[in-house]
Amino acid sequence: MALKKILHIIPTTDFGGITSMVVDIWTNTNKSMYHFDFLSFNKGQYHETLVQQGSKIFYETYITQQGPLAYMRKLYRILKQQQYDAVHDHTGYRAIFTLLAARLAGVQCRVLHSHTNVAEEWNNKIMLALLKRLSVYNATKLVACSQKAGEFCFSKRPFEVIANPIELQKVKCISFEERKKWREELGIKDDELVLGHIGRFVPVKNHSFLIELSVYLKQRGIPFQLFLIGDGPLEQEIHQLVQQKNVEDCVRFLGQRADILTLLQLFDKFLLPSHFEGFGIVLLEAQVCGTPAIVSSSLPREVDLHIGLVHYLDLHGEIDSWLQAIVTQNGQVDHQMIHDHIKMKGLDAQAIASKLCTLYI
Structure with missing residues (x-):
């Protein structure tokens, strides 16, 4: 099988549950078959660990700061230049702009990964429901770290539960x-x-x-x-x-x-x-x-x-x-x-x- 290139979208490269999970998985992945790069919004303690494993890391300012269109243009350019086989977004219901850019760039495998069962910062339930629906619509595969996290983000859509690992x-x-x-x-x-x-x-x-x-x-x-x-x-x-x-x-x-x-x-x-x-x-x-x-x-x-x-x-x-x-x-x-x-x-x-x-x- 030809080497598959995957771009993971993670909130930060600092210590935290999502980043620790991705680092542990990347450490235990067959690197002759898969290659992981990362796009993140905050540089942290895991940066050097990922670079030492051969990953490229793209840092972007938060979408709320630069605006969704500017973010999508930059991501589209990265996807076209690097020719990724898959985009794996770990930001849950916030993934809409990432997954839409990946879809427009022709990325066939677009994974939406839910790691939470709450959205504290969203009081607007209509907007939250819209973000979830559009994120799910632009994904090709749905994954959650638990049953509750999947039900929260994907509602009644079928999804696969893949638990967070321990090294x-x-x-x-x-x-x-x-x-x-x-x-x-x-x-x-x-x-x-x-x-x-x-x-x-x-x-x-x-x-x-x-x-x-x-x-x-x-x-x-x-x-x-x-x-x-x-x-x-x-x-x-x-x-x-x-x-x-x-x-x-x-x-x-x-x-x-x-x-x-x-x-x-x-x-x-x-x-x-x-x-x-x-x-x-x-x-x-x-x-x-x-x-x-x-x-x-x-x-x-x-x-x-x-x-x-x-x-x-x-x-x-x-x-x-x-x-x-x-x-x-x-x-x-x-x-x-x-x-x-x-x-x-x-x-x-x-x-x-x-x-x-x-x-x-």
């Missing part, structure tokens, strides 16, 4: 001594519970709930440290909320980190109170690291390995139920059993890469 080779289990050393370096006391959250500071991640939970834990005399990892537009607002609620001594901001899989192993509990998640790759990473997770009941169940590490709770229920789940002791974790479950469910990066590449045949 098992990236998970290096740390020893008890290493864990103790890390905790000492972070200033964690022996009697303190270590709670962690990983996610952008945006409304859907529900950081304000974590701060209210911190207040409750402190009032009940629970010794703990909550580590918030990530950045985003609401970070300063959450900083201010932490100060207002007087929990600066037990809430820590670590910013963007490249050592997520190590930090997850330091946590006694991982917290994910999101209002919505398309898939929740970080929850899969937590399970692979053997870290018990307490999460919102709104999360898709596809990410649960069903090995007893995920505890679902209602965001509208009693906050004390979160406290009880936090202080409950969990048993020992068999890491080999976790890896076996990942492979059994077909969630390892090699299996997902092979499945994804069948879209381009």
Whole structure:
């Protein structure tokens, strides 16, 4: 088979669920059969990784800034010059202008990939419905990371679910001594519970709930440290909320980190109170690291390995139920059993890469 060239449209080359997924898939793709290039709107930490793997990366300003026609003209020119066999857009219902440009450029395979089941920034339901319909109309294949994400973007149209993968080779289990050393370096006391959250500071991640939970834990005399990892537009607002609620001594901001899989192993509990998640790759990473997770009941169940590490709770229920789940002791974790479950469910990066590449045949 001749080498197939695919252009992936991703929001950013910085750390994040979509980018991590695409990087893991590209790492595990047969490069004698497929070549991936990327178009993105924000340069980030994964840029060099992708370049080292031989990819071209085209950066564009946001469509809202340059206008859809200017964006389409530039993309049309790129598609004609590079002669791509497929365009794979990971921006969901925002894909209309990408897919229309690809259609006009004669690209026969146009993949629309939904990674979310919510559109917080769109209050205009008519406009949102129109964007979805036009994006779907200009796609030739529909894919979603979960059943909910597909139903949200594609409504009743048939689609294929391809879960976000985990790169098992990236998970290096740390020893008890290493864990103790890390905790000492972070200033964690022996009697303190270590709670962690990983996610952008945006409304859907529900950081304000974590701060209210911190207040409750402190009032009940629970010794703990909550580590918030990530950045985003609401970070300063959450900083201010932490100060207002007087929990600066037990809430820590670590910013963007490249050592997520190590930090997850330091946590006694991982917290994910999101209002919505398309898939929740970080929850899969937590399970692979053997870290018990307490999460919102709104999360898709596809990410649960069903090995007893995920505890679902209602965001509208009693906050004390979160406290009880936090202080409950969990048993020992068999890491080999976790890896076996990942492979059994077909969630390892090699299996997902092979499945994804069948879209381009």
